Amino acid sequence: MPEENNRPAPIPQPESDYYWEQAKAGKLVFQKCGACGSVQFFPRVLCTSCNSTDLEWIESAGKGSLFTFSIVHQPPHPGFRNAVPYITAIVELDEGVKMPSQLIGIDPEPEQIEIGMRLELAFEELNDSISLPVFRPVG
C-alpha cells in the first residue's frame, strides 16, 4: 500500500521520545512542574504556567471523562477510508490534563455518547514502534 494510504504516524521529537516510549510500554505519561505543581499535555521543555524548566514525568492512572467528541463520517485523510465512522475525542484525565484521543468500544451514534461519561485508558498498536493511547467506556 502506498505510504499516503497509511494512517499518519507520529514522528517523536526529543521532548516527546519518553512519552511515546512509555505509550509503547502501555503507560500514559504527562508532565508535572516541580516548581508550581501544574500539569500539562503535551510534553515541552518549559512549564507554560510558571515557565520553570523543572519538569517531571507522571504516570496517569488512566481514568478520565469525555470533554467533547465528533463522529467522523467523511475520511479527512486516505488512511482513514476504512475507519469511518469513528469517534474523535478530547478527554479530561482525572489528573487534570486534557488530551486528544479516540473512543473505542462504543457505537458511533450520538445517542450512545455522553459528554462527561467515564472513560478508561486502552492502547491501539499503530505500527512496530508506536502505540496510541485511546479510551473506552468504564465497565
Add this chain to the structure above:
Amino acid sequence: MPNIQRLKNISGTAAIVGVAESDSLGKVPDRSPLALHAEAALNALDDAGLQLSDVDGMFTAGWSTLDVAEYLGIEPRFTDSTSVGGSSFVMHVAHAVAAIAAGYCEVALITHGQSGRSDRAPIPRNPGAPMTQYEYPYGIIGPPVSYAMACRRYMHEYGEDRTRQALAEIAVSTRKWANLNPRAYFHDRPLSFDEYHDSRWVAWPFHLVDCCLVTDAGAAIVVTTAERARDCRKGAVTVLGAGEGHDHSMISQMPDLTRAFGRNTGPQALEMAGVSHADLDLAMIYDSFTYTVLVTLENLGFCAAGEGPDFVADQVTAPGGSFPLNTSGGGLSYTHPGMYGIFTVVEAVRQLRGETGDRQIDNCDLALAHGTGGLLSSTGTLVLGSS
C-alpha cells in the same frame, strides 16, 4: 497589551483603495495558486488606478512573500508573510496600516491565491509538529473534525436543539445572500431548512452544509495613505480599527471551545475606531462553518455567551433582515479556497462603496470584517469606514 491611545493615533491614516478577486472563482484548474495571486493583484491595482511598479509593501500568507514578489517581479521594501490561517489577510491590512504610518512603505499589496479544489501540489505539514504528533494519528485532521468537536461542546453547554436551529438559520440565510451574488458558487442553488437537516454528515454534529465550500480562488487588496487615496480611482475605505491574536494551534489545546480570540480582537478594533456594535451597518464574519459564525457573534460581543441562537433566529441575518451578515454568500455559499479571510474585506469594501448590485445594503458606512484562522486558533478584526 495593545496601547489603545497609540492605536487611535493611526486610526484613519491609511485606506483600502483597491480590492479584487481573480478572474474566475470556483473550479479553476487552468490557474496555479501563484497565477491566482497575480491575477487578483493586477485586478486590485487596476481597481485602485495603480500599477505593480507603485507597490513597495508586500503581504501574503500560505506562500512566502518571496515567492509571490518574485512571481510578480517586484522588489518590496516592506515584507510580511504572517501566516496564521485564513485570518492572516485581515491582519495584513492592519500590518499595512502600521507599516505605512511608520514610513516603511506607501503602497501595500496583499495577495491571496489557493487552488483548494484543483491544486496539483498541496503543501504538506511538518510531520514532527505537535498537531501531527498528537492529533493526526487519531484522525483529528483538518478543520471539520476540530470545529465539530468545539461545536459539540457548545451544544453541551447551551443546548443541542437550539444550537442546531441556529446552525440551520445561518446556513439558510447565508445561501440567500449567495443567491443574490452572481459570482457565488451557489448563486443558482437555494437551500431550504429541510435540505439543511437532510444534508449528509461530514463530522457529526456537522452536516455537509454546515461546512464551507472548497474552491479555487484568489483575491487582493491595496492599501495606501489616506492622502494618496484621494487620487485613486474609487472611493477610499478607511481603516479605523484593528485587532489580532491567537491562543492555541491544536483544537485540544484551545482554552475554551466556546470562546475564540475574537473576544479580544473585536472589542479592541471597536475601541480603536471609537465606535460601538450598534454603529455597524455590516458584519462580514469568516464562516468556515456555521458554528464559526455562531460562536464569533458571541465572542465579538454582538450578544452574550450562549445567546447566539436567539440572536440569529428568524432569518434576521438574511437579505432584508435587521442584521446584514456575510452578504457575499460567505465561505459557505460564495467561495472558500482554504484561507477565505481576505474575501471578508473585499466584500466589506464593496458594500461600503455601494457597488454590490442586488445585494447592496442601504446606507452602508461602517463595516466589521473578521477572520478566523487555523482551528479556531487566530482571529483578526477590522473596522472599516466609507470616506
